[in-house]
Amino acid sequence: MALRDIAIVGTAQRPSEVNSTFTSVEILLPVIQQLLDKVGIERSEIGFWCHGSCDYMSGQPFSFVSAVDAIGAWPPIIESHVEADGALALYEAWVKIQTGEVDVALVFSNGKTTSGPIDQILSLQTDPYMVAPLKPGFDALAALQARACLEAGVVTERQMAEVAARSRRDAHNNAVAFTKGNESVDELLAMPYTLNPLRAHDCATPVDGANAIILAAGDVARRLAERPAWIRGIDHRIDTQRLGARSMITSSSAAIAAQKAGVAKDRIDVAELHAPYTHQELLLRNAMGLSESTHINPSGGALVANPAMAAGLARFAEAAESIFAGSADRVLAHCTSGPMLQQNLVCVMEGE
Amino acid sequence: MVGDVFVAPLEVAFPYKRTVGTLLSRFFTSLSECRLEGTRGSDGRVYFPPAEFDPLTGAQLTEWVSLSDTGTVSTWAWQSTPVEGQPLSHPFAWALITIDGADVPMLHAVDAGSPENIAIGTKVKVRWAQDRPGGVTDIACFDVVGGAS
Numbered sequence: 001m002a003l004r005d006i007a008i009v010g011t012a013q014r015p016s017e018v019n020s021t022f023t024s025v026e027i028l029l030p031v032i033q034q035l036l037d038k039v040g041i042e043r044s045e046i047g048f049w050c051h052g053s054c055d056y057m058s059g060q061p062f063s064f065v066s067a068v069d070a071i072g073a074w075p076p077i078i079e080s081h082v083e084a085d086g087a088l089a090l091y092e093a094w095v096k097i098q099t100g101e102v103d104v105a106l107v108f109s110n111g112k113t114t115s116g117p118i119d120q121i122l123s124l125q126t127d128p129y130m131v132a133p134l135k136p137g138f139d140a141l142a143a144l145q146a147r148a149c150l151e152a153g154v155v156t157e158r159q160m161a162e163v164a165a166r167s168r169r170d171a172h173n174n175a176v177a178f179t180k181g182n183e184s185v186d187e188l189l190a191m192p193y194t195l196n197p198l199r200a201h202d203c204a205t206p207v208d209g210a211n212a213i214i215l216a217a218g219d220v221a222r223r224l225a226e227r228p229a230w231i232r233g234i235d236h237r238i239d240t241q242r243l244g245a246r247s248m249i250t251s252s253s254a255a256i257a258a259q260k261a262g263v264a265k266d267r268i269d270v271a272e273l274h275a276p277y278t279h280q281e282l283l284l285r286n287a288m289g290l291s292e293s294t295h296i297n298p299s300g301g302a303l304v305a306n307p308a309m310a311a312g313l314a315r316f317a318e319a320a321e322s323i324f325a326g327s328a329d330r331v332l333a334h335c336t337s338g339p340m341l342q343q344n345l346v347c348v349m350e351g352e
Numbered sequence: 353m354v355g356d357v358f359v360a361p362l363e364v365a366f367p368y369k370r371t372v373g374t375l376l377s378r379f380f381t382s383l384s385e386c387r388l389e390g391t392r393g394s395d396g397r398v399y400f401p402p403a404e405f406d407p408l409t410g411a412q413l414t415e416w417v418s419l420s421d422t423g424t425v426s427t428w429a430w431q432s433t434p435v436e437g438q439p440l441s442h443p444f445a446w447a448l449i450t451i452d453g454a455d456v457p458m459l460h461a462v463d464a465g466s467p468e469n470i471a472i473g474t475k476v477k478v479r480w481a482q483d484r485p486g487g488v489t490d491i492a493c494f495d496v497v498g499g500a501s
Contacts, residue, residue, distance in 0.1 A: 059362055117435070129372065129488065130458070131459055131488075133488050134438065134461065144459075147428060147472075195431065198429070240407050242407060242456065243459055244457035244458055245407055248427060248448075
């Protein structure tokens with residue numbers, strides 16, 4: 001069966017904030033309305049709605065159901081939810097359009113990341129018998145990975161600081177970004193360790209945020225966007241959940257996903273990598289075989305704004321916007337989830 | 353009540369009981385008796401904590417291997433500000449530790465005193481918890497062999 005041509009035709013992102021007093025519905029509603037207006041499409045034309053969020057963050061099972069208020073459930077709609085980043089919801093929507101049942105899908109995600117200790121909350125998703133009772137936190141697990149990479153010579157602390165310095169500088173050009181800075185690499189290296197070998201700037205900035213994307217097939221996409229971002233390859237791979245059984249110094253799941261998504265078939269102009277830790281950007285670049293000519297995270301990436309469960313979809317939005325603007329012809333969007341790059345979703349998009 | 357605001361506690365937890373199955377039952381029992389046991393995978397590698405199913409083939413693993421209570425640090429990180437509920441309430445090291453006789457490392461805490469006392473390759477030894485109801489926290493933490501200098 002031949003695959004249908006599917007493209008991102010519009011994106012919207014909510015500026016990052018901390019300690020938001022809005023509900024998830026209040027956070028999502030304006031983003032979705034803004035996206036529908038921007039693309040010029042009626043709600044009734046959306047064949048499928050797919051949402052990414054995490055119930056652990058509100059501490060309440062099925063809390064995601066209330067978010068349906070942000071899209072409206074009457075007249076009846078077809079919708080779904082993933083307990084994951086919105087990028088995984090985008091993958092589900094892509095599959096749904098591939099089935100031929102629908103031509104247009106709206107994907108959205110939100111995370112009120114700062115209402116609790118996100119580092120500890122996410123680690124509740126680790127192995128409930130062997131890992132979660134120790135309450136390690138995602139930062140600590142990432143720090144173990146960083147140490148292994150440093151000792152193996154796969155990365156250096158200077159390279160990690162370079163990633164942070166570049167991301168904080170690029171954030172000035174991104175209205176959605178939260179953390180911004182102009183520090184030199186040496187200034188960053190002079191900062192104290194927070195979780196040795198990680199420093200504060202090596203870790204993503206937790207923010208509250210939301211975003212939404214519209215996907216459409218074939219001629220519908222051409223009608224809705226001047227220059228759609230056509231999805232040429234998309235793949236999702238997962239490493240073992242046993243922390244000790246994974247390589248700490250490579251990411252085999254990212255490498256396989258990149259290969260299956262066709263990353264190496266041609267040059268990549270822009271890569272938006274969902275790397276919540278500086279050393280992980282370096283690991284991902286190696287695993288995916290990205291060359292020096294690829295512009296990495298012009299948005300500043302997750303380091304400067306990491307709304308949990310929305311930061312991966314934000315990478316898709318940023319990458320697609322560079323196609324819309326004509327500043328790139330072939331881009332990569334990536335989403336990770338789980339501790340130490342456990343899961344990796346890679347997508348290659350092209351302009352026509 | 354705090355002023356006019358009604359405050360209710362919300363504990364994020366697994367608020368239910370569950371059985372742990374044949375492998376974890378045996379494993380947790382061995383920990384409560386201060387013994388370490390792993391399982392051998394199809395490629396001969398020994399997993400500790402034991403794997404119920406082979407990570408490579410998916411087959412159920414049934415060969416148990418008795419292990420010593422010492423191991424080697426394969427990577428570590430320094431938790432300078434511990435969070436409530438973590439293995440130690442004073443600064444400590446997280447580490448992946450390969451138990452002697454096992455091949456795949458496990459996560460736990462090392463009471464190293466200061467980051468100068470731990471490195472990749474440091475030998476460590478289990479410190480058993482006083483109360484051992486059966487679980488990974490029956491191991492209170494690990495101590496650096498020869499003591500934290």
